[in-house]
Amino acid sequence: MGSKLSVNNHRSDVIGLTYIYPVLSRRAGGLSIGINFNTNNTCNWRCVYCQVPNLTIGAAPPIDFDLLAKELRLFLDDVLHGDFYDRFGVDADKRVIKDIAIAGNGEPTTLKDFARAVGLIGQIATEAGVFPASDYVLITNGSLIHLPRVQEGLKILNDYHGQVWFKFDSATEAGRKLVNNSSQSCLAAVENLLIASQLCPTKLQTCLFDFAGRGLPDSEKLAYLEILKQIKNHSNVHRIMLYTIARPSAQPEAGQLAKLPAETMEAFAAEIRALGLDVSVSV
Numbered sequence: 001m002g003s004k005l006s007v008n009n010h011r012s013d014v015i016g017l018t019y020i021y022p023v024l025s026r027r028a029g030g031l032s033i034g035i036n037f038n039t040n041n042t043c044n045w046r047c048v049y050c051q052v053p054n055l056t057i058g059a060a061p062p063i064d065f066d067l068l069a070k071e072l073r074l075f076l077d078d079v080l081h082g083d084f085y086d087r088f089g090v091d092a093d094k095r096v097i098k099d100i101a102i103a104g105n106g107e108p109t110t111l112k113d114f115a116r117a118v119g120l121i122g123q124i125a126t127e128a129g130v131f132p133a134s135d136y137v138l139i140t141n142g143s144l145i146h147l148p149r150v151q152e153g154l155k156i157l158n159d160y161h162g163q164v165w166f167k168f169d170s171a172t173e174a175g176r177k178l179v180n181n182s183s184q185s186c187l188a189a190v191e192n193l194l195i196a197s198q199l200c201p202t203k204l205q206t207c208l209f210d211f212a213g214r215g216l217p218d219s220e221k222l223a224y225l226e227i228l229k230q231i232k233n234h235s236n237v238h239r240i241m242l243y244t245i246a247r248p249s250a251q252p253e254a255g256q257l258a259k260l261p262a263e264t265m266e267a268f269a270a271e272i273r274a275l276g277l278d279v280s281v282s283v
């Protein structure tokens with residue numbers, strides 16, 4: 001304890017808890033409380049920019065619900081009524097819980113009891129008075145949303161006025177393979193996106209970066225815009241969030257990755273806006 005919590009300090013063990021980690025989020029403009037189900041650093045994808053150390057292919061282990069509940073109650077009490085902000089030197093204007101985000105070191109929907117966990121977090125945060133003022137966010141690669149057990153979780157998330165941030169980095173089969181090491185087709189991803197948006201407000205999050213000097217290829221831009229044209233009248237996708245890599249990848253490809261220039265990001269955002277969609281850019 002005692003270290004200053006900064007936007008660069010995303011260590012999940014900074015407060016010594018198993019499932020909970022604080023992030024002073026530039027994105028959120030305050031405290032984001034992360035929930036990590038993937039304590040074994042597992043995901044069903046392997047994105048080349050992934051920051052999870054020792055990432056392995058797999059699923060989240062069974063969760064200790066008593067421990068999750070205990071940690072969340074204790075941590076919320078520390079933030080709301082204790083000296084958490086003082087201990088970590090959080091600036092006065094950042095002393096607000098912006099969101100509770102199910103994210104962590106892997107894909108959270110691989111958790112078998114995902115729906116129960118979503119409900120438990122929602123219940124505890126509501127009892128503590130954090131919801132509905134703060135956002136409830138699920139950050140997911142969306143690859144398992146066709147599964148009924150995941151859809152059940154999204155319904156519960158929606159009951160707590162939550163939102164889904166759906167990873168969609170490429171609209172080409174080659175791009176998805178290259179960037180996400182995902183075998184899921186683009187068509188299947190779009191089908192899952194439509195399901196998600198019918199169950200819960202959904203935003204697209206798209207990571208754009210320079211991989212081995214290829215920049216942002218026209219083929220990728222065109223395919224992405226084409227998908228957006230197809231879905232914009234058939235889905236409840238509220239917003240597109242474009243971002244570029246901010247911290248070093250923990251994957252072997254790390255040395256081949258670079259941020260995209262802000263001008264490139266903004267120019268692409270303008271093309272998306274021209275379709276009538278709401279876009280944010282984070283560089």
Ligand code: SF4
Pocket residue numbers: 043044045046047049050051052105106107140141167
């Ligand atoms: S989906 Fe997320 S956790 Fe999984 S490999 Fe990609 S960035 Fe890492």
